[in-house]
Amino acid sequence: MRVFYNFDALKKALDSKSKEGSALGFVPTMGALHQGHLSLIKQASSENDIVIVSLFVNPTQFNNSDDFDNYPRTIEQDLSLLSGFENKVLVYVPEVKDIYQNGIQSGHFEYGGIENEMEGKFRPGHFDGVGTIVKRLFEIIKPTQAYFGEKDFQQLQIVKKLVEKYQIPVKIVGCPIYREANGLAMSSRNERLTLQERQEAALIFNTLKLVKEKFGTKSAKEVTEWVQKTFQNNAKFTLEYFEIANENTLTTCIRKSKKKKYRAFIAVFVNNIRLIDTISLN
Ligand code: AMP
Numbered sequence: 001m002r003v004f005y006n007f008d009a010l011k012k013a014l015d016s017k018s019k020e021g022s023a024l025g026f027v028p029t030m031g032a033l034h035q036g037h038l039s040l041i042k043q044a045s046s047e048n049d050i051v052i053v054s055l056f057v058n059p060t061q062f063n064n065s066d067d068f069d070n071y072p073r074t075i076e077q078d079l080s081l082l083s084g085f086e087n088k089v090l091v092y093v094p095e096v097k098d099i100y101q102n103g104i105q106s107g108h109f110e111y112g113g114i115e116n117e118m119e120g121k122f123r124p125g126h127f128d129g130v131g132t133i134v135k136r137l138f139e140i141i142k143p144t145q146a147y148f149g150e151k152d153f154q155q156l157q158i159v160k161k162l163v164e165k166y167q168i169p170v171k172i173v174g175c176p177i178y179r180e181a182n183g184l185a186m187s188s189r190n191e192r193l194t195l196q197e198r199q200e201a202a203l204i205f206n207t208l209k210l211v212k213e214k215f216g217t218k219s220a221k222e223v224t225e226w227v228q229k230t231f232q233n234n235a236k237f238t239l240e241y242f243e244i245a246n247e248n249t250l251t252t253c254i255r256k257s258k259k260k261k262y263r264a265f266i267a268v269f270v271n272n273i274r275l276i277d278t279i280s281l282n
Contacts, residue, residue, distance in 0.1 A: 001082050003091045007098040007140055013090060014050070014141075023048040026143035026170075028134065031055040032072035032188035033081050036178035040147040041082075043175055045089060052141055053082065054092045056099065060106040061129030067274070072191045092141075099136050106132040111161035117250040118265055119154050119276070122240055127158055134159055138168050146170050151177045151185050153263065153278045154250060177278070179205065185277045192273045200236055201270055207231075208279040211244075211264045215281045220244040220253040220262075231268065240267040240274070244281065 004010035018024060025048030027040045033055075044051045055078055062068035075093070082091055096104065109115065109131035120127050138146070148156045160172050178186050180198075183205035190198060207230055214223045224242055231239035244253045247261040256262070262281040267274060 001085045001087070001089045001091060003079060003093065005093050006095045010052070010090065010092050017050055022050060023145065024141070024143045025051040026137070026141055026146040027051065027053045028137055028146070029053060029055055030057045030071065030188065031078050032074050032191060033078045034186045034188065034190070036149060036151065036186035038081065039178045040149060040175050041085065041089065043173070044145070044147045045085065048145060049088060051089045052092055052143065053089060054094060054137060056094050056133070058129055058133040059104055060132055061126050063123045063125050070192065072188050098140070099133060109162065111158055111165070114154065114157055114161065114250045117154065117245065118241060118243055118267070122267060130155055130158065131162055134162060135166065135168070138163070138170055143170050145173055147173045147175055149177065150174050151187070151276070151278065153265070157250065185275070187275060189273050189275060193270060197236070197270050201275060203234065203237065204266060204268055204275060204277050208264055208266065208277055212279055212281050215244065215262070220256065227266070236270060238269040240269060242266045247280070
């Protein structure tokens with residue numbers, strides 16, 4: 001594993017390492033790495049000749065400055081976790097000017113409406129920031145395959161639309177959610193929970209598993225009301241949203257159809273720390 005702190009240095013290494021037809025895998029992250037990130041890197045490593053992992057806490061995708069300020073930054077620990085990877089893994093820690101050449105601001109992106117649902121609704125500007133950073137990184141790195149977690153399922157769908165819209169020649173690979181032993185989806189934000197909160201946050205995935213079971217016999221509305229009640233009865237959690245949505249359009253399921261694929265999405269605050277999770281329902 002080698003680390004590069006600006007794009008010029010990374011480009012030199014890429015030019016000397018890659019040959020005509022090399023498969024170049026890319027795993028963009030905001031650092032504070034955990035096993036979920038590592039599962040993406042392992043998959044990329046097994047499917048490519050070279051893998052680039054970027055570590056960059058992207059300011060424009062935070063709609064809340066406290067969240068940006070408090071986002072964990074653990075670069076030493078990240079590099080130590082990555083040091084176990086073989087030489088084909090190159091770590092890129094961009095300088096701000098590599099990404100934002102004309103000041104720190106995002107472009108505006110539209111993807112046929114999916115950007116306005118859920119995370120888009122509750123985190124205004126978030127997907128403009130995601131579009132800006134992902135498009136820029138794709139333009140400079142030019143990967144053949146890029147790996148994104150299904151934990152951020154809406155982001156994964158948006159990135160697929162982004163490459164389609166701008167005809168960027170990269171295959172987007174979705175990777176399964178990696179969970180802690182109690183089922184809590186791994187997240188850099190879990191670091192900010194106390195041990196007790198981390199244990200109690202198992203409620204999120206336990207609820208999603210029951211949602212999946214209930215959705216077999218009940219309507220989306222009934223299941224949604226049940227989830228809202230479950231969280232109302234628990235003072236430690238504040239439910240921001242729960243949605244059962246069409247997996248492709250991400251619009252709320254009003255009436256179930258056997259022909260469509262559905263997914264449940266949830267965002268919950270535990271002591272001001274925002275956690276999200278999702279589960280496929282059929
Ligand atoms: P982040 O650093 O949070 O921006 O995440 C970087 C990438 O890792 C994104 O594609 C995330 O969806 C993915 N990721 C984060 N947590 C997990 C997890 N628990 N399982 C699988 N992928 C994840």
